[in-house]
Amino acid sequence: MNGLALSGVTGGYGSIQVLREISLRVHPGEIVTIVGVNGAGKTTLLRSIAGVLKSWRGQITLDGESIIGHPSYWVARRGLVLVPEGRGIFGDQTVRENLLLGTLARRDGKDAAAIGRDLERSLTLFPALRERLDGLAGGLSGGQQQMLALARGIMAAPKVLLLDEPSLGLSPILVRQIFEAIGRLRQEGLTVLLVEQMAGQALALADRAYVLEQGRITLEGAASQVRENPSVMQAYLGRNRVT
Amino acid sequence: MRRAGWIVLGAAVVLLPTVTANTYYLYIVASAGLLTIVTAGLNVLVGFSGQMSLGHAGFYAIGAYTAAICTVKLGWNPWLAFLAAVLCAALVGAGVAGAALRVSGPYLAMVTIAFGIIVEGILVEWIPVTGGPGGIFRIPKPSLVWSYVLIMAVAALALWLTRNLRHSAWGRAFLAVRGSDVAAESLGLSAYYVRIVAFTVSAGFAGAGGALFAFMNGYISPDSFTLQTSILFLLALLFGGEGTVAGPAVGSLVLTLLPELLTSLTDYRLIIYGGLLMCSIYWLPAGVVGACRSRQSDSSDQPPEPNRPELESQPVRPEPATDRLMEVEGLSITFGGVAALSGVSLSLGRGIQAVIGPNGAGKTSLLNVLSGYYVAKAGHIRLDGESVTGRPPYAIARRGVARTFQTPQLFIDLTVLENVAVGVAGSRPGIILAAMLGLPMEVRRDCEILQTSRVLLDRAGLGPWAHARAESLPSGLRRRLEIVRALATAPRLLMLDEPAAGLSPTEIQELDADLSRLRATGPSVLLVEHHMDLVMAISDHITVLDYGRVIASGTPDAVRSDPAVIEAYLGASA
Numbered sequence: 139m140n141g142l143a144l145s146g147v148t149g150g151y152g153s154i155q156v157l158r159e160i161s162l163r164v165h166p167g168e169i170v171t172i173v174g175v176n177g178a179g180k181t182t183l184l185r186s187i188a189g190v191l192k193s194w195r196g197q198i199t200l201d202g203e204s205i206i207g208h209p210s211y212w213v214a215r216r217g218l219v220l221v222p223e224g225r226g227i228f229g230d231q232t233v234r235e236n237l238l239l240g241t242l243a244r245r246d247g248k249d250a251a252a253i254g255r256d257l258e259r260s261l262t263l264f265p266a267l268r269e270r271l272d273g274l275a276g277g278l279s280g281g282q283q284q285m286l287a288l289a290r291g292i293m294a295a296p297k298v299l300l301l302d303e304p305s306l307g308l309s310p311i312l313v314r315q316i317f318e319a320i321g322r323l324r325q326e327g328l329t330v331l332l333v334e335q336m337a338g339q340a341l342a343l344a345d346r347a348y349v350l351e352q353g354r355i356t357l358e359g360a361a362s363q364v365r366e367n368p369s370v371m372q373a374y375l376g377r378n379r380v381t
Numbered sequence: 382m383r384r385a386g387w388i389v390l391g392a393a394v395v396l397l398p399t400v401t402a403n404t405y406y407l408y409i410v411a412s413a414g415l416l417t418i419v420t421a422g423l424n425v426l427v428g429f430s431g432q433m434s435l436g437h438a439g440f441y442a443i444g445a446y447t448a449a450i451c452t453v454k455l456g457w458n459p460w461l462a463f464l465a466a467v468l469c470a471a472l473v474g475a476g477v478a479g480a481a482l483r484v485s486g487p488y489l490a491m492v493t494i495a496f497g498i499i500v501e502g503i504l505v506e507w508i509p510v511t512g513g514p515g516g517i518f519r520i521p522k523p524s525l526v527w528s529y530v531l532i533m534a535v536a537a538l539a540l541w542l543t544r545n546l547r548h549s550a551w552g553r554a555f556l557a558v559r560g561s562d563v564a565a566e567s568l569g570l571s572a573y574y575v576r577i578v579a580f581t582v583s584a585g586f587a588g589a590g591g592a593l594f595a596f597m598n599g600y601i602s603p604d605s606f607t608l609q610t611s612i613l614f615l616l617a618l619l620f621g622g623e624g625t626v627a628g629p630a631v632g633s634l635v636l637t638l639l640p641e642l643l644t645s646l647t648d649y650r651l652i653i654y655g656g657l658l659m660c661s662i663y664w665l666p667a668g669v670v671g672a673c674r675s676r677q678s679d680s681s682d683q684p685p686e687p688n689r690p691e692l693e694s695q696p697v698r699p700e701p702a703t704d705r706l707m708e709v710e711g712l713s714i715t716f717g718g719v720a721a722l723s724g725v726s727l728s729l730g731r732g733i734q735a736v737i738g739p740n741g742a743g744k745t746s747l748l749n750v751l752s753g754y755y756v757a758k759a760g761h762i763r764l765d766g767e768s769v770t771g772r773p774p775y776a777i778a779r780r781g782v783a784r785t786f787q788t789p790q791l792f793i794d795l796t797v798l799e800n801v802a803v804g805v806a807g808s809r810p811g812i813i814l815a816a817m818l819g820l821p822m823e824v825r826r827d828c829e830i831l832q833t834s835r836v837l838l839d840r841a842g843l844g845p846w847a848h849a850r851a852e853s854l855p856s857g858l859r860r861r862l863e864i865v866r867a868l869a870t871a872p873r874l875l876m877l878d879e880p881a882a883g884l885s886p887t888e889i890q891e892l893d894a895d896l897s898r899l900r901a902t903g904p905s906v907l908l909v910e911h912h913m914d915l916v917m918a919i920s921d922h923i924t925v926l927d928y929g930r931v932i933a934s935g936t937p938d939a940v941r942s943d944p945a946v947i948e949a950y951l952g953a954s955a
Binding site for chain 1: 716717719737738739740741742743744745746787788855856857858879882883884885886887888911913950951952
């Protein structure tokens with residue numbers, strides 16, 4: 139089984155259960171999005187997959203290899219990288235150092251040419267970072283820090299990228315650019331699991347989608363079908379659909 | 382379970398003198414009582430306000446020597462001497478805090494260590510007053526049983542006072558400053574002043590403990606007031622559980638009794654003692670009491686879903702005297718050579734004004750300058766005609782400017798209800814002595830604060846979460862709580878930094894409705910936001926920033942069709 143596969147994953151914080159028997163698949167080269175209200179467990183799910191949070195029960199495999207129960211750095215080195223909500227950039231280091239820290243999890247080791255190519259690609263995607271490349275990351279604005287977190291994820295050259303609210307705090311132009319960039323990365327073979335409040339845009343981009351409600355998957359299917367589902371339209375897309 | 386614990390502890394303390402006349406036991410338990418008094422005070426500083434002191438032996442010494450000198454050399458009544466000791470330690474505490482609290486964290490720890498060493502040095506060198514290394518003898522000394530009774534009574538009082546304090550507006554102010562001093566200042570609290578008060582109270586407790594120590598022994602010398610003593614105070618508090626009311630009692634009891642129980646193992650005694658302490662940090666990071674408490678709260682149910690919200694400001698609100706509530710002229714500020722703002726001027730009146738612009742355009746910097754967190758290099762800010770340029774955040778907040786933050790800054794040690802209560806109390810947490818003594822007027826005032834908070838929470842649909850810890854709220858509701866807390870200060874101007882970030886389309890529609898209602902009845906709003914549907918729908922006026930400059934300003938329609946704005950921010954197809 140290639141790609142990312144979850145079956146019967148249960149987990150939460152302390153003794154409070156958040157995830158209930160989650161099963162889902164992300165095939166190689168696919169963009170899959172998870173739709174749900176705040177508090178449904180989307181972030182918890184991503185954190186559990188990345189090993190930041192220990193799952194209680196269930197199976198998680200990446201290209202057939204079990205990754206459940208392993209610490210997050212181990213999971214990252216297997217090629218599954220989380221860009222967390224809330225950025226988590228290293229404020230006391232420069233933008234360049236932050237980006238190079240992302241390469242620690244690369245599976246191609248220290249291939250300087252590939253790293254240079256990915257660096258160029260990240261900076262083309264986010265020109266604002268190029269202007270501040272040798273400034274401290276802590277001095278970036280909130281939105282620029284979000285760009286840095288995304289670029290750092292790209293620098294890890296992952297097999298599977300988990301994105302938690304990548305559009306958070308970004309200007310309309312940048313949101314569009316980021317969605318375009320994710321689409322382009324897929325063409326290069328990247329697999330993406332995307333959590334995003336801008337459900338309309340996420341569904342337009344994704345191949346398939348899962349709807350998460352109170353820790354359970356209640357609906358799954360092709361993104362275009364999920365998007366036309368009346369209850370999804372009402373609950374997650376709002377009256378004025380943003381596309 | 383908690384009540385049962387107190388009853389058992391109280392009964393044991395009361396019964397001990399009747400079961401045994403063995404002075405050794407009485408002395409040990411009385412020592413634990415002394416330690417409880419000091420750690421209860423230290424708890425106010427460390428557990429509540431989140432600051433560290435490794436110099437409390439200094440205040441303990443000041444209490445002991447004041448009591449000794451007043452009784453032995455000046456012939457005062459011991460009760461009067463006790464009061465003098467408490468006051469003297471508190472006064473010195475206030476002075477030290479005023480100087481030391483300019484720094485915090487490890488630096489504060491170092492300053493307090495230095496303070497302790499200086500006090501110890503003075504005790505040794507100032508022979509005419511302190512008796513030098515030999516100390517002071519023949520301090521009036523009641524019988525051991527009386528000492529025991531007195532110390533236990535004061536220890537119980539100390540715990541009761543800290544308990545009252547924790548549940549007062551002051552206690553919430555302490556924990557607010559600990560959780561986020563940035564947010565506390567935005568509600569009108571001066572973090573510096575609040576920490577000085579915490580330090581003063583804790584020094585007063587240490588002084589009380591020191592005075593009783595002098596009376597119990599009848600003799601004091603500098604040996605009892607070393608850095609080691611300060612470390613023991615802190616250790617007892619951390620072992621018992623900082624921030625909990627019972628923590629000081631439990632920690633003091635264990636750390637006094639344990640070495641005594643280990644006396645039979647003379648050779649290995651210190652090793653075992655040290656080993657146990659190390660293990661306790663590993664297994665009980667929140668202390669004994671903290672560990673028990675978290676086990677209890679784990680079993681509590683998840684809070685229910687929130688109701689449909691409705692945000693409203695408090696009914697009583699000073700009307701803005703003019704339509705020009707805030708006037709900003711030529712603001713400039715640079716960070717590391719990058720101009721975040723250059724020559725920004727704008728004027729805020731009633732209604733909703735939005736500031737938009739590309740990431741890094743200086744929107745949040747502008748908010749931070751307007752609310753006092755950054756000091757502008759050039760320019761003027763006038764609030765209702767009065768200059769507030771360069772004023773600190775709490776001073777600007779007190780003049781009716783409230784704000785939220787891009788990353789919600791909640792007070793995570795407090796409940797959802799208490800978070801709002803900090804906003805309702807604002808810059809007026811009341812009289813701290815009255816709060817500690819639980820005086821009726823203070824209790825009544827606090828009830829009113831909590832009732833008002835409750836009403837505000839219910840109106841915002843957060844009522845079901847009132848008693849959950851703020852930490853447990855999902856991200857969308859955190860933003861909502863932060864807005865409710867800001868509105869609780871009854872502001873004239875509310876500044877929102879990306880309130881819709883991370884909200885779902887449905888939640889954004891709710892925010893839209895809330896803000897529209899605010900426009901009708903509430904304060905003026907300055908909104909920094911990227912969701913254009915929201916901004917265009919509710920704003921009366923929009924200012925566009927790019928590279929720290931105003932590139933456009935006007936009505937939503939005018940801004941939407943401005944070529945410069947489309948180029949820099951909206952993108953061609955918007």
